Amino acid sequence: MxxxxxxxxxxxxxxxxxxxxxxxxxGLRTGRASPHLLDPLRVDYYGSPTPIKNIASITCPDAATIVIKPYQAEMLKDIEKAIRASDLGLAPNNDGKVIRLSLPPMxxxxxxxxxxxxxxxxxxxxxxxxxxxxxxxxxxxxxxxxxxxxxxxxxxxxxxxxxxxxxxxxxxxxxxxxxxxxxxxx
Structure with a gap:
């Protein structure tokens, strides 16, 4: 060479x-809501682990909230299950249409x-x-x-x-x- x-x-x-x-x-949590917090998470989507961002829109309406709106409504339960199983320590709030994640102050x-x-x-x-x-x-x-x-x-x-x-x-x-x-x- x-x-x-x-x-x-x-x-x-x-x-x-x-x-x-x-x-x-x-992917690190800094006390501010960021869609990147969910990057490491995978959801079982028709048998294959898929990043959440590929099956839902992720927005942050304010500094302490993440809103996840799946493209297909039936994916809500799977996304919620993946968040609960993760080590993020966040409790998903599912209202039937979207999942809201509230980030407590660190x-x-x-x-x-x-x-x-x-x-x-x-x-x-x-x-x-x-x-x-x-x-x-x-x-x-x-x-x-x-x-x-x-x-x-x-x-x-x-x-x-x-x-x-x-x-x-x-x-x-x-x-x-x-x-x-x-x-x-x-």
Whole structure:
């Protein structure tokens, strides 16, 4: 592999790791209602687990309420069952047409636990990026050993990979800090 190919591969993989972290953050409860809270939930829809957003419209009329209106009325019971079985800790209110979820305000202790979870997820994303750096450095070492590049090219490539890692770690820290601030707001 050439230096450019190794760098491109590393950047693509680090971008994917960042995207996974971004999606994990979307699903966290911050005290505000968000349709993304329901993203991890699956409903049995004709024998296959299907995301709620694919079988119902999800809206947030205010900061503490989520309204789920299924496209097919018979799906109400299945959606309600999936919410009750989940670890969201929310009690669905089914009026026969829509399901309403009221989000109670989070306690200070819950907020602190959530911040710890965000830090854990951020560290996992950084570890994924570091593993990508390790793989890329191995590609550089192999290329140099196989006489496809010089030692200087290998060292410059490793330095570029390190710079790339630093930029992605900074992006992860920025996203985590933003989400922590959002969680800690009353």
């Amino acid at each position: 050439t230096t450019q190919e190794i760098l491109k591969d590393a950047e693509t993989r680090m971008e994917k790791a960042l995207e996974v972290f971004r999606n994990d953050l979307k 306690s200070g202790e819950q907020r602190k636990k959530l911040v710890q979870q965000i830090k854990k997820q951020a560290e996992a994303a950084k570890v994924a990026c570091r593993n990508i750096r390790r793989d890329s450095n191995k590609h550089f070492d192999d290329a140099e050993k196989n006489k496809l590049m010089t030692e200087d090219e290998r060292d410059r490539g490793k330095a570029k990979i390190q710079d790339l890692l630093k930029s992605y770690e900074a992006k992860i820290d920025e996203l985590a800090a933003k989400k922590e601030k959002e969680v800690m707001e009353q």
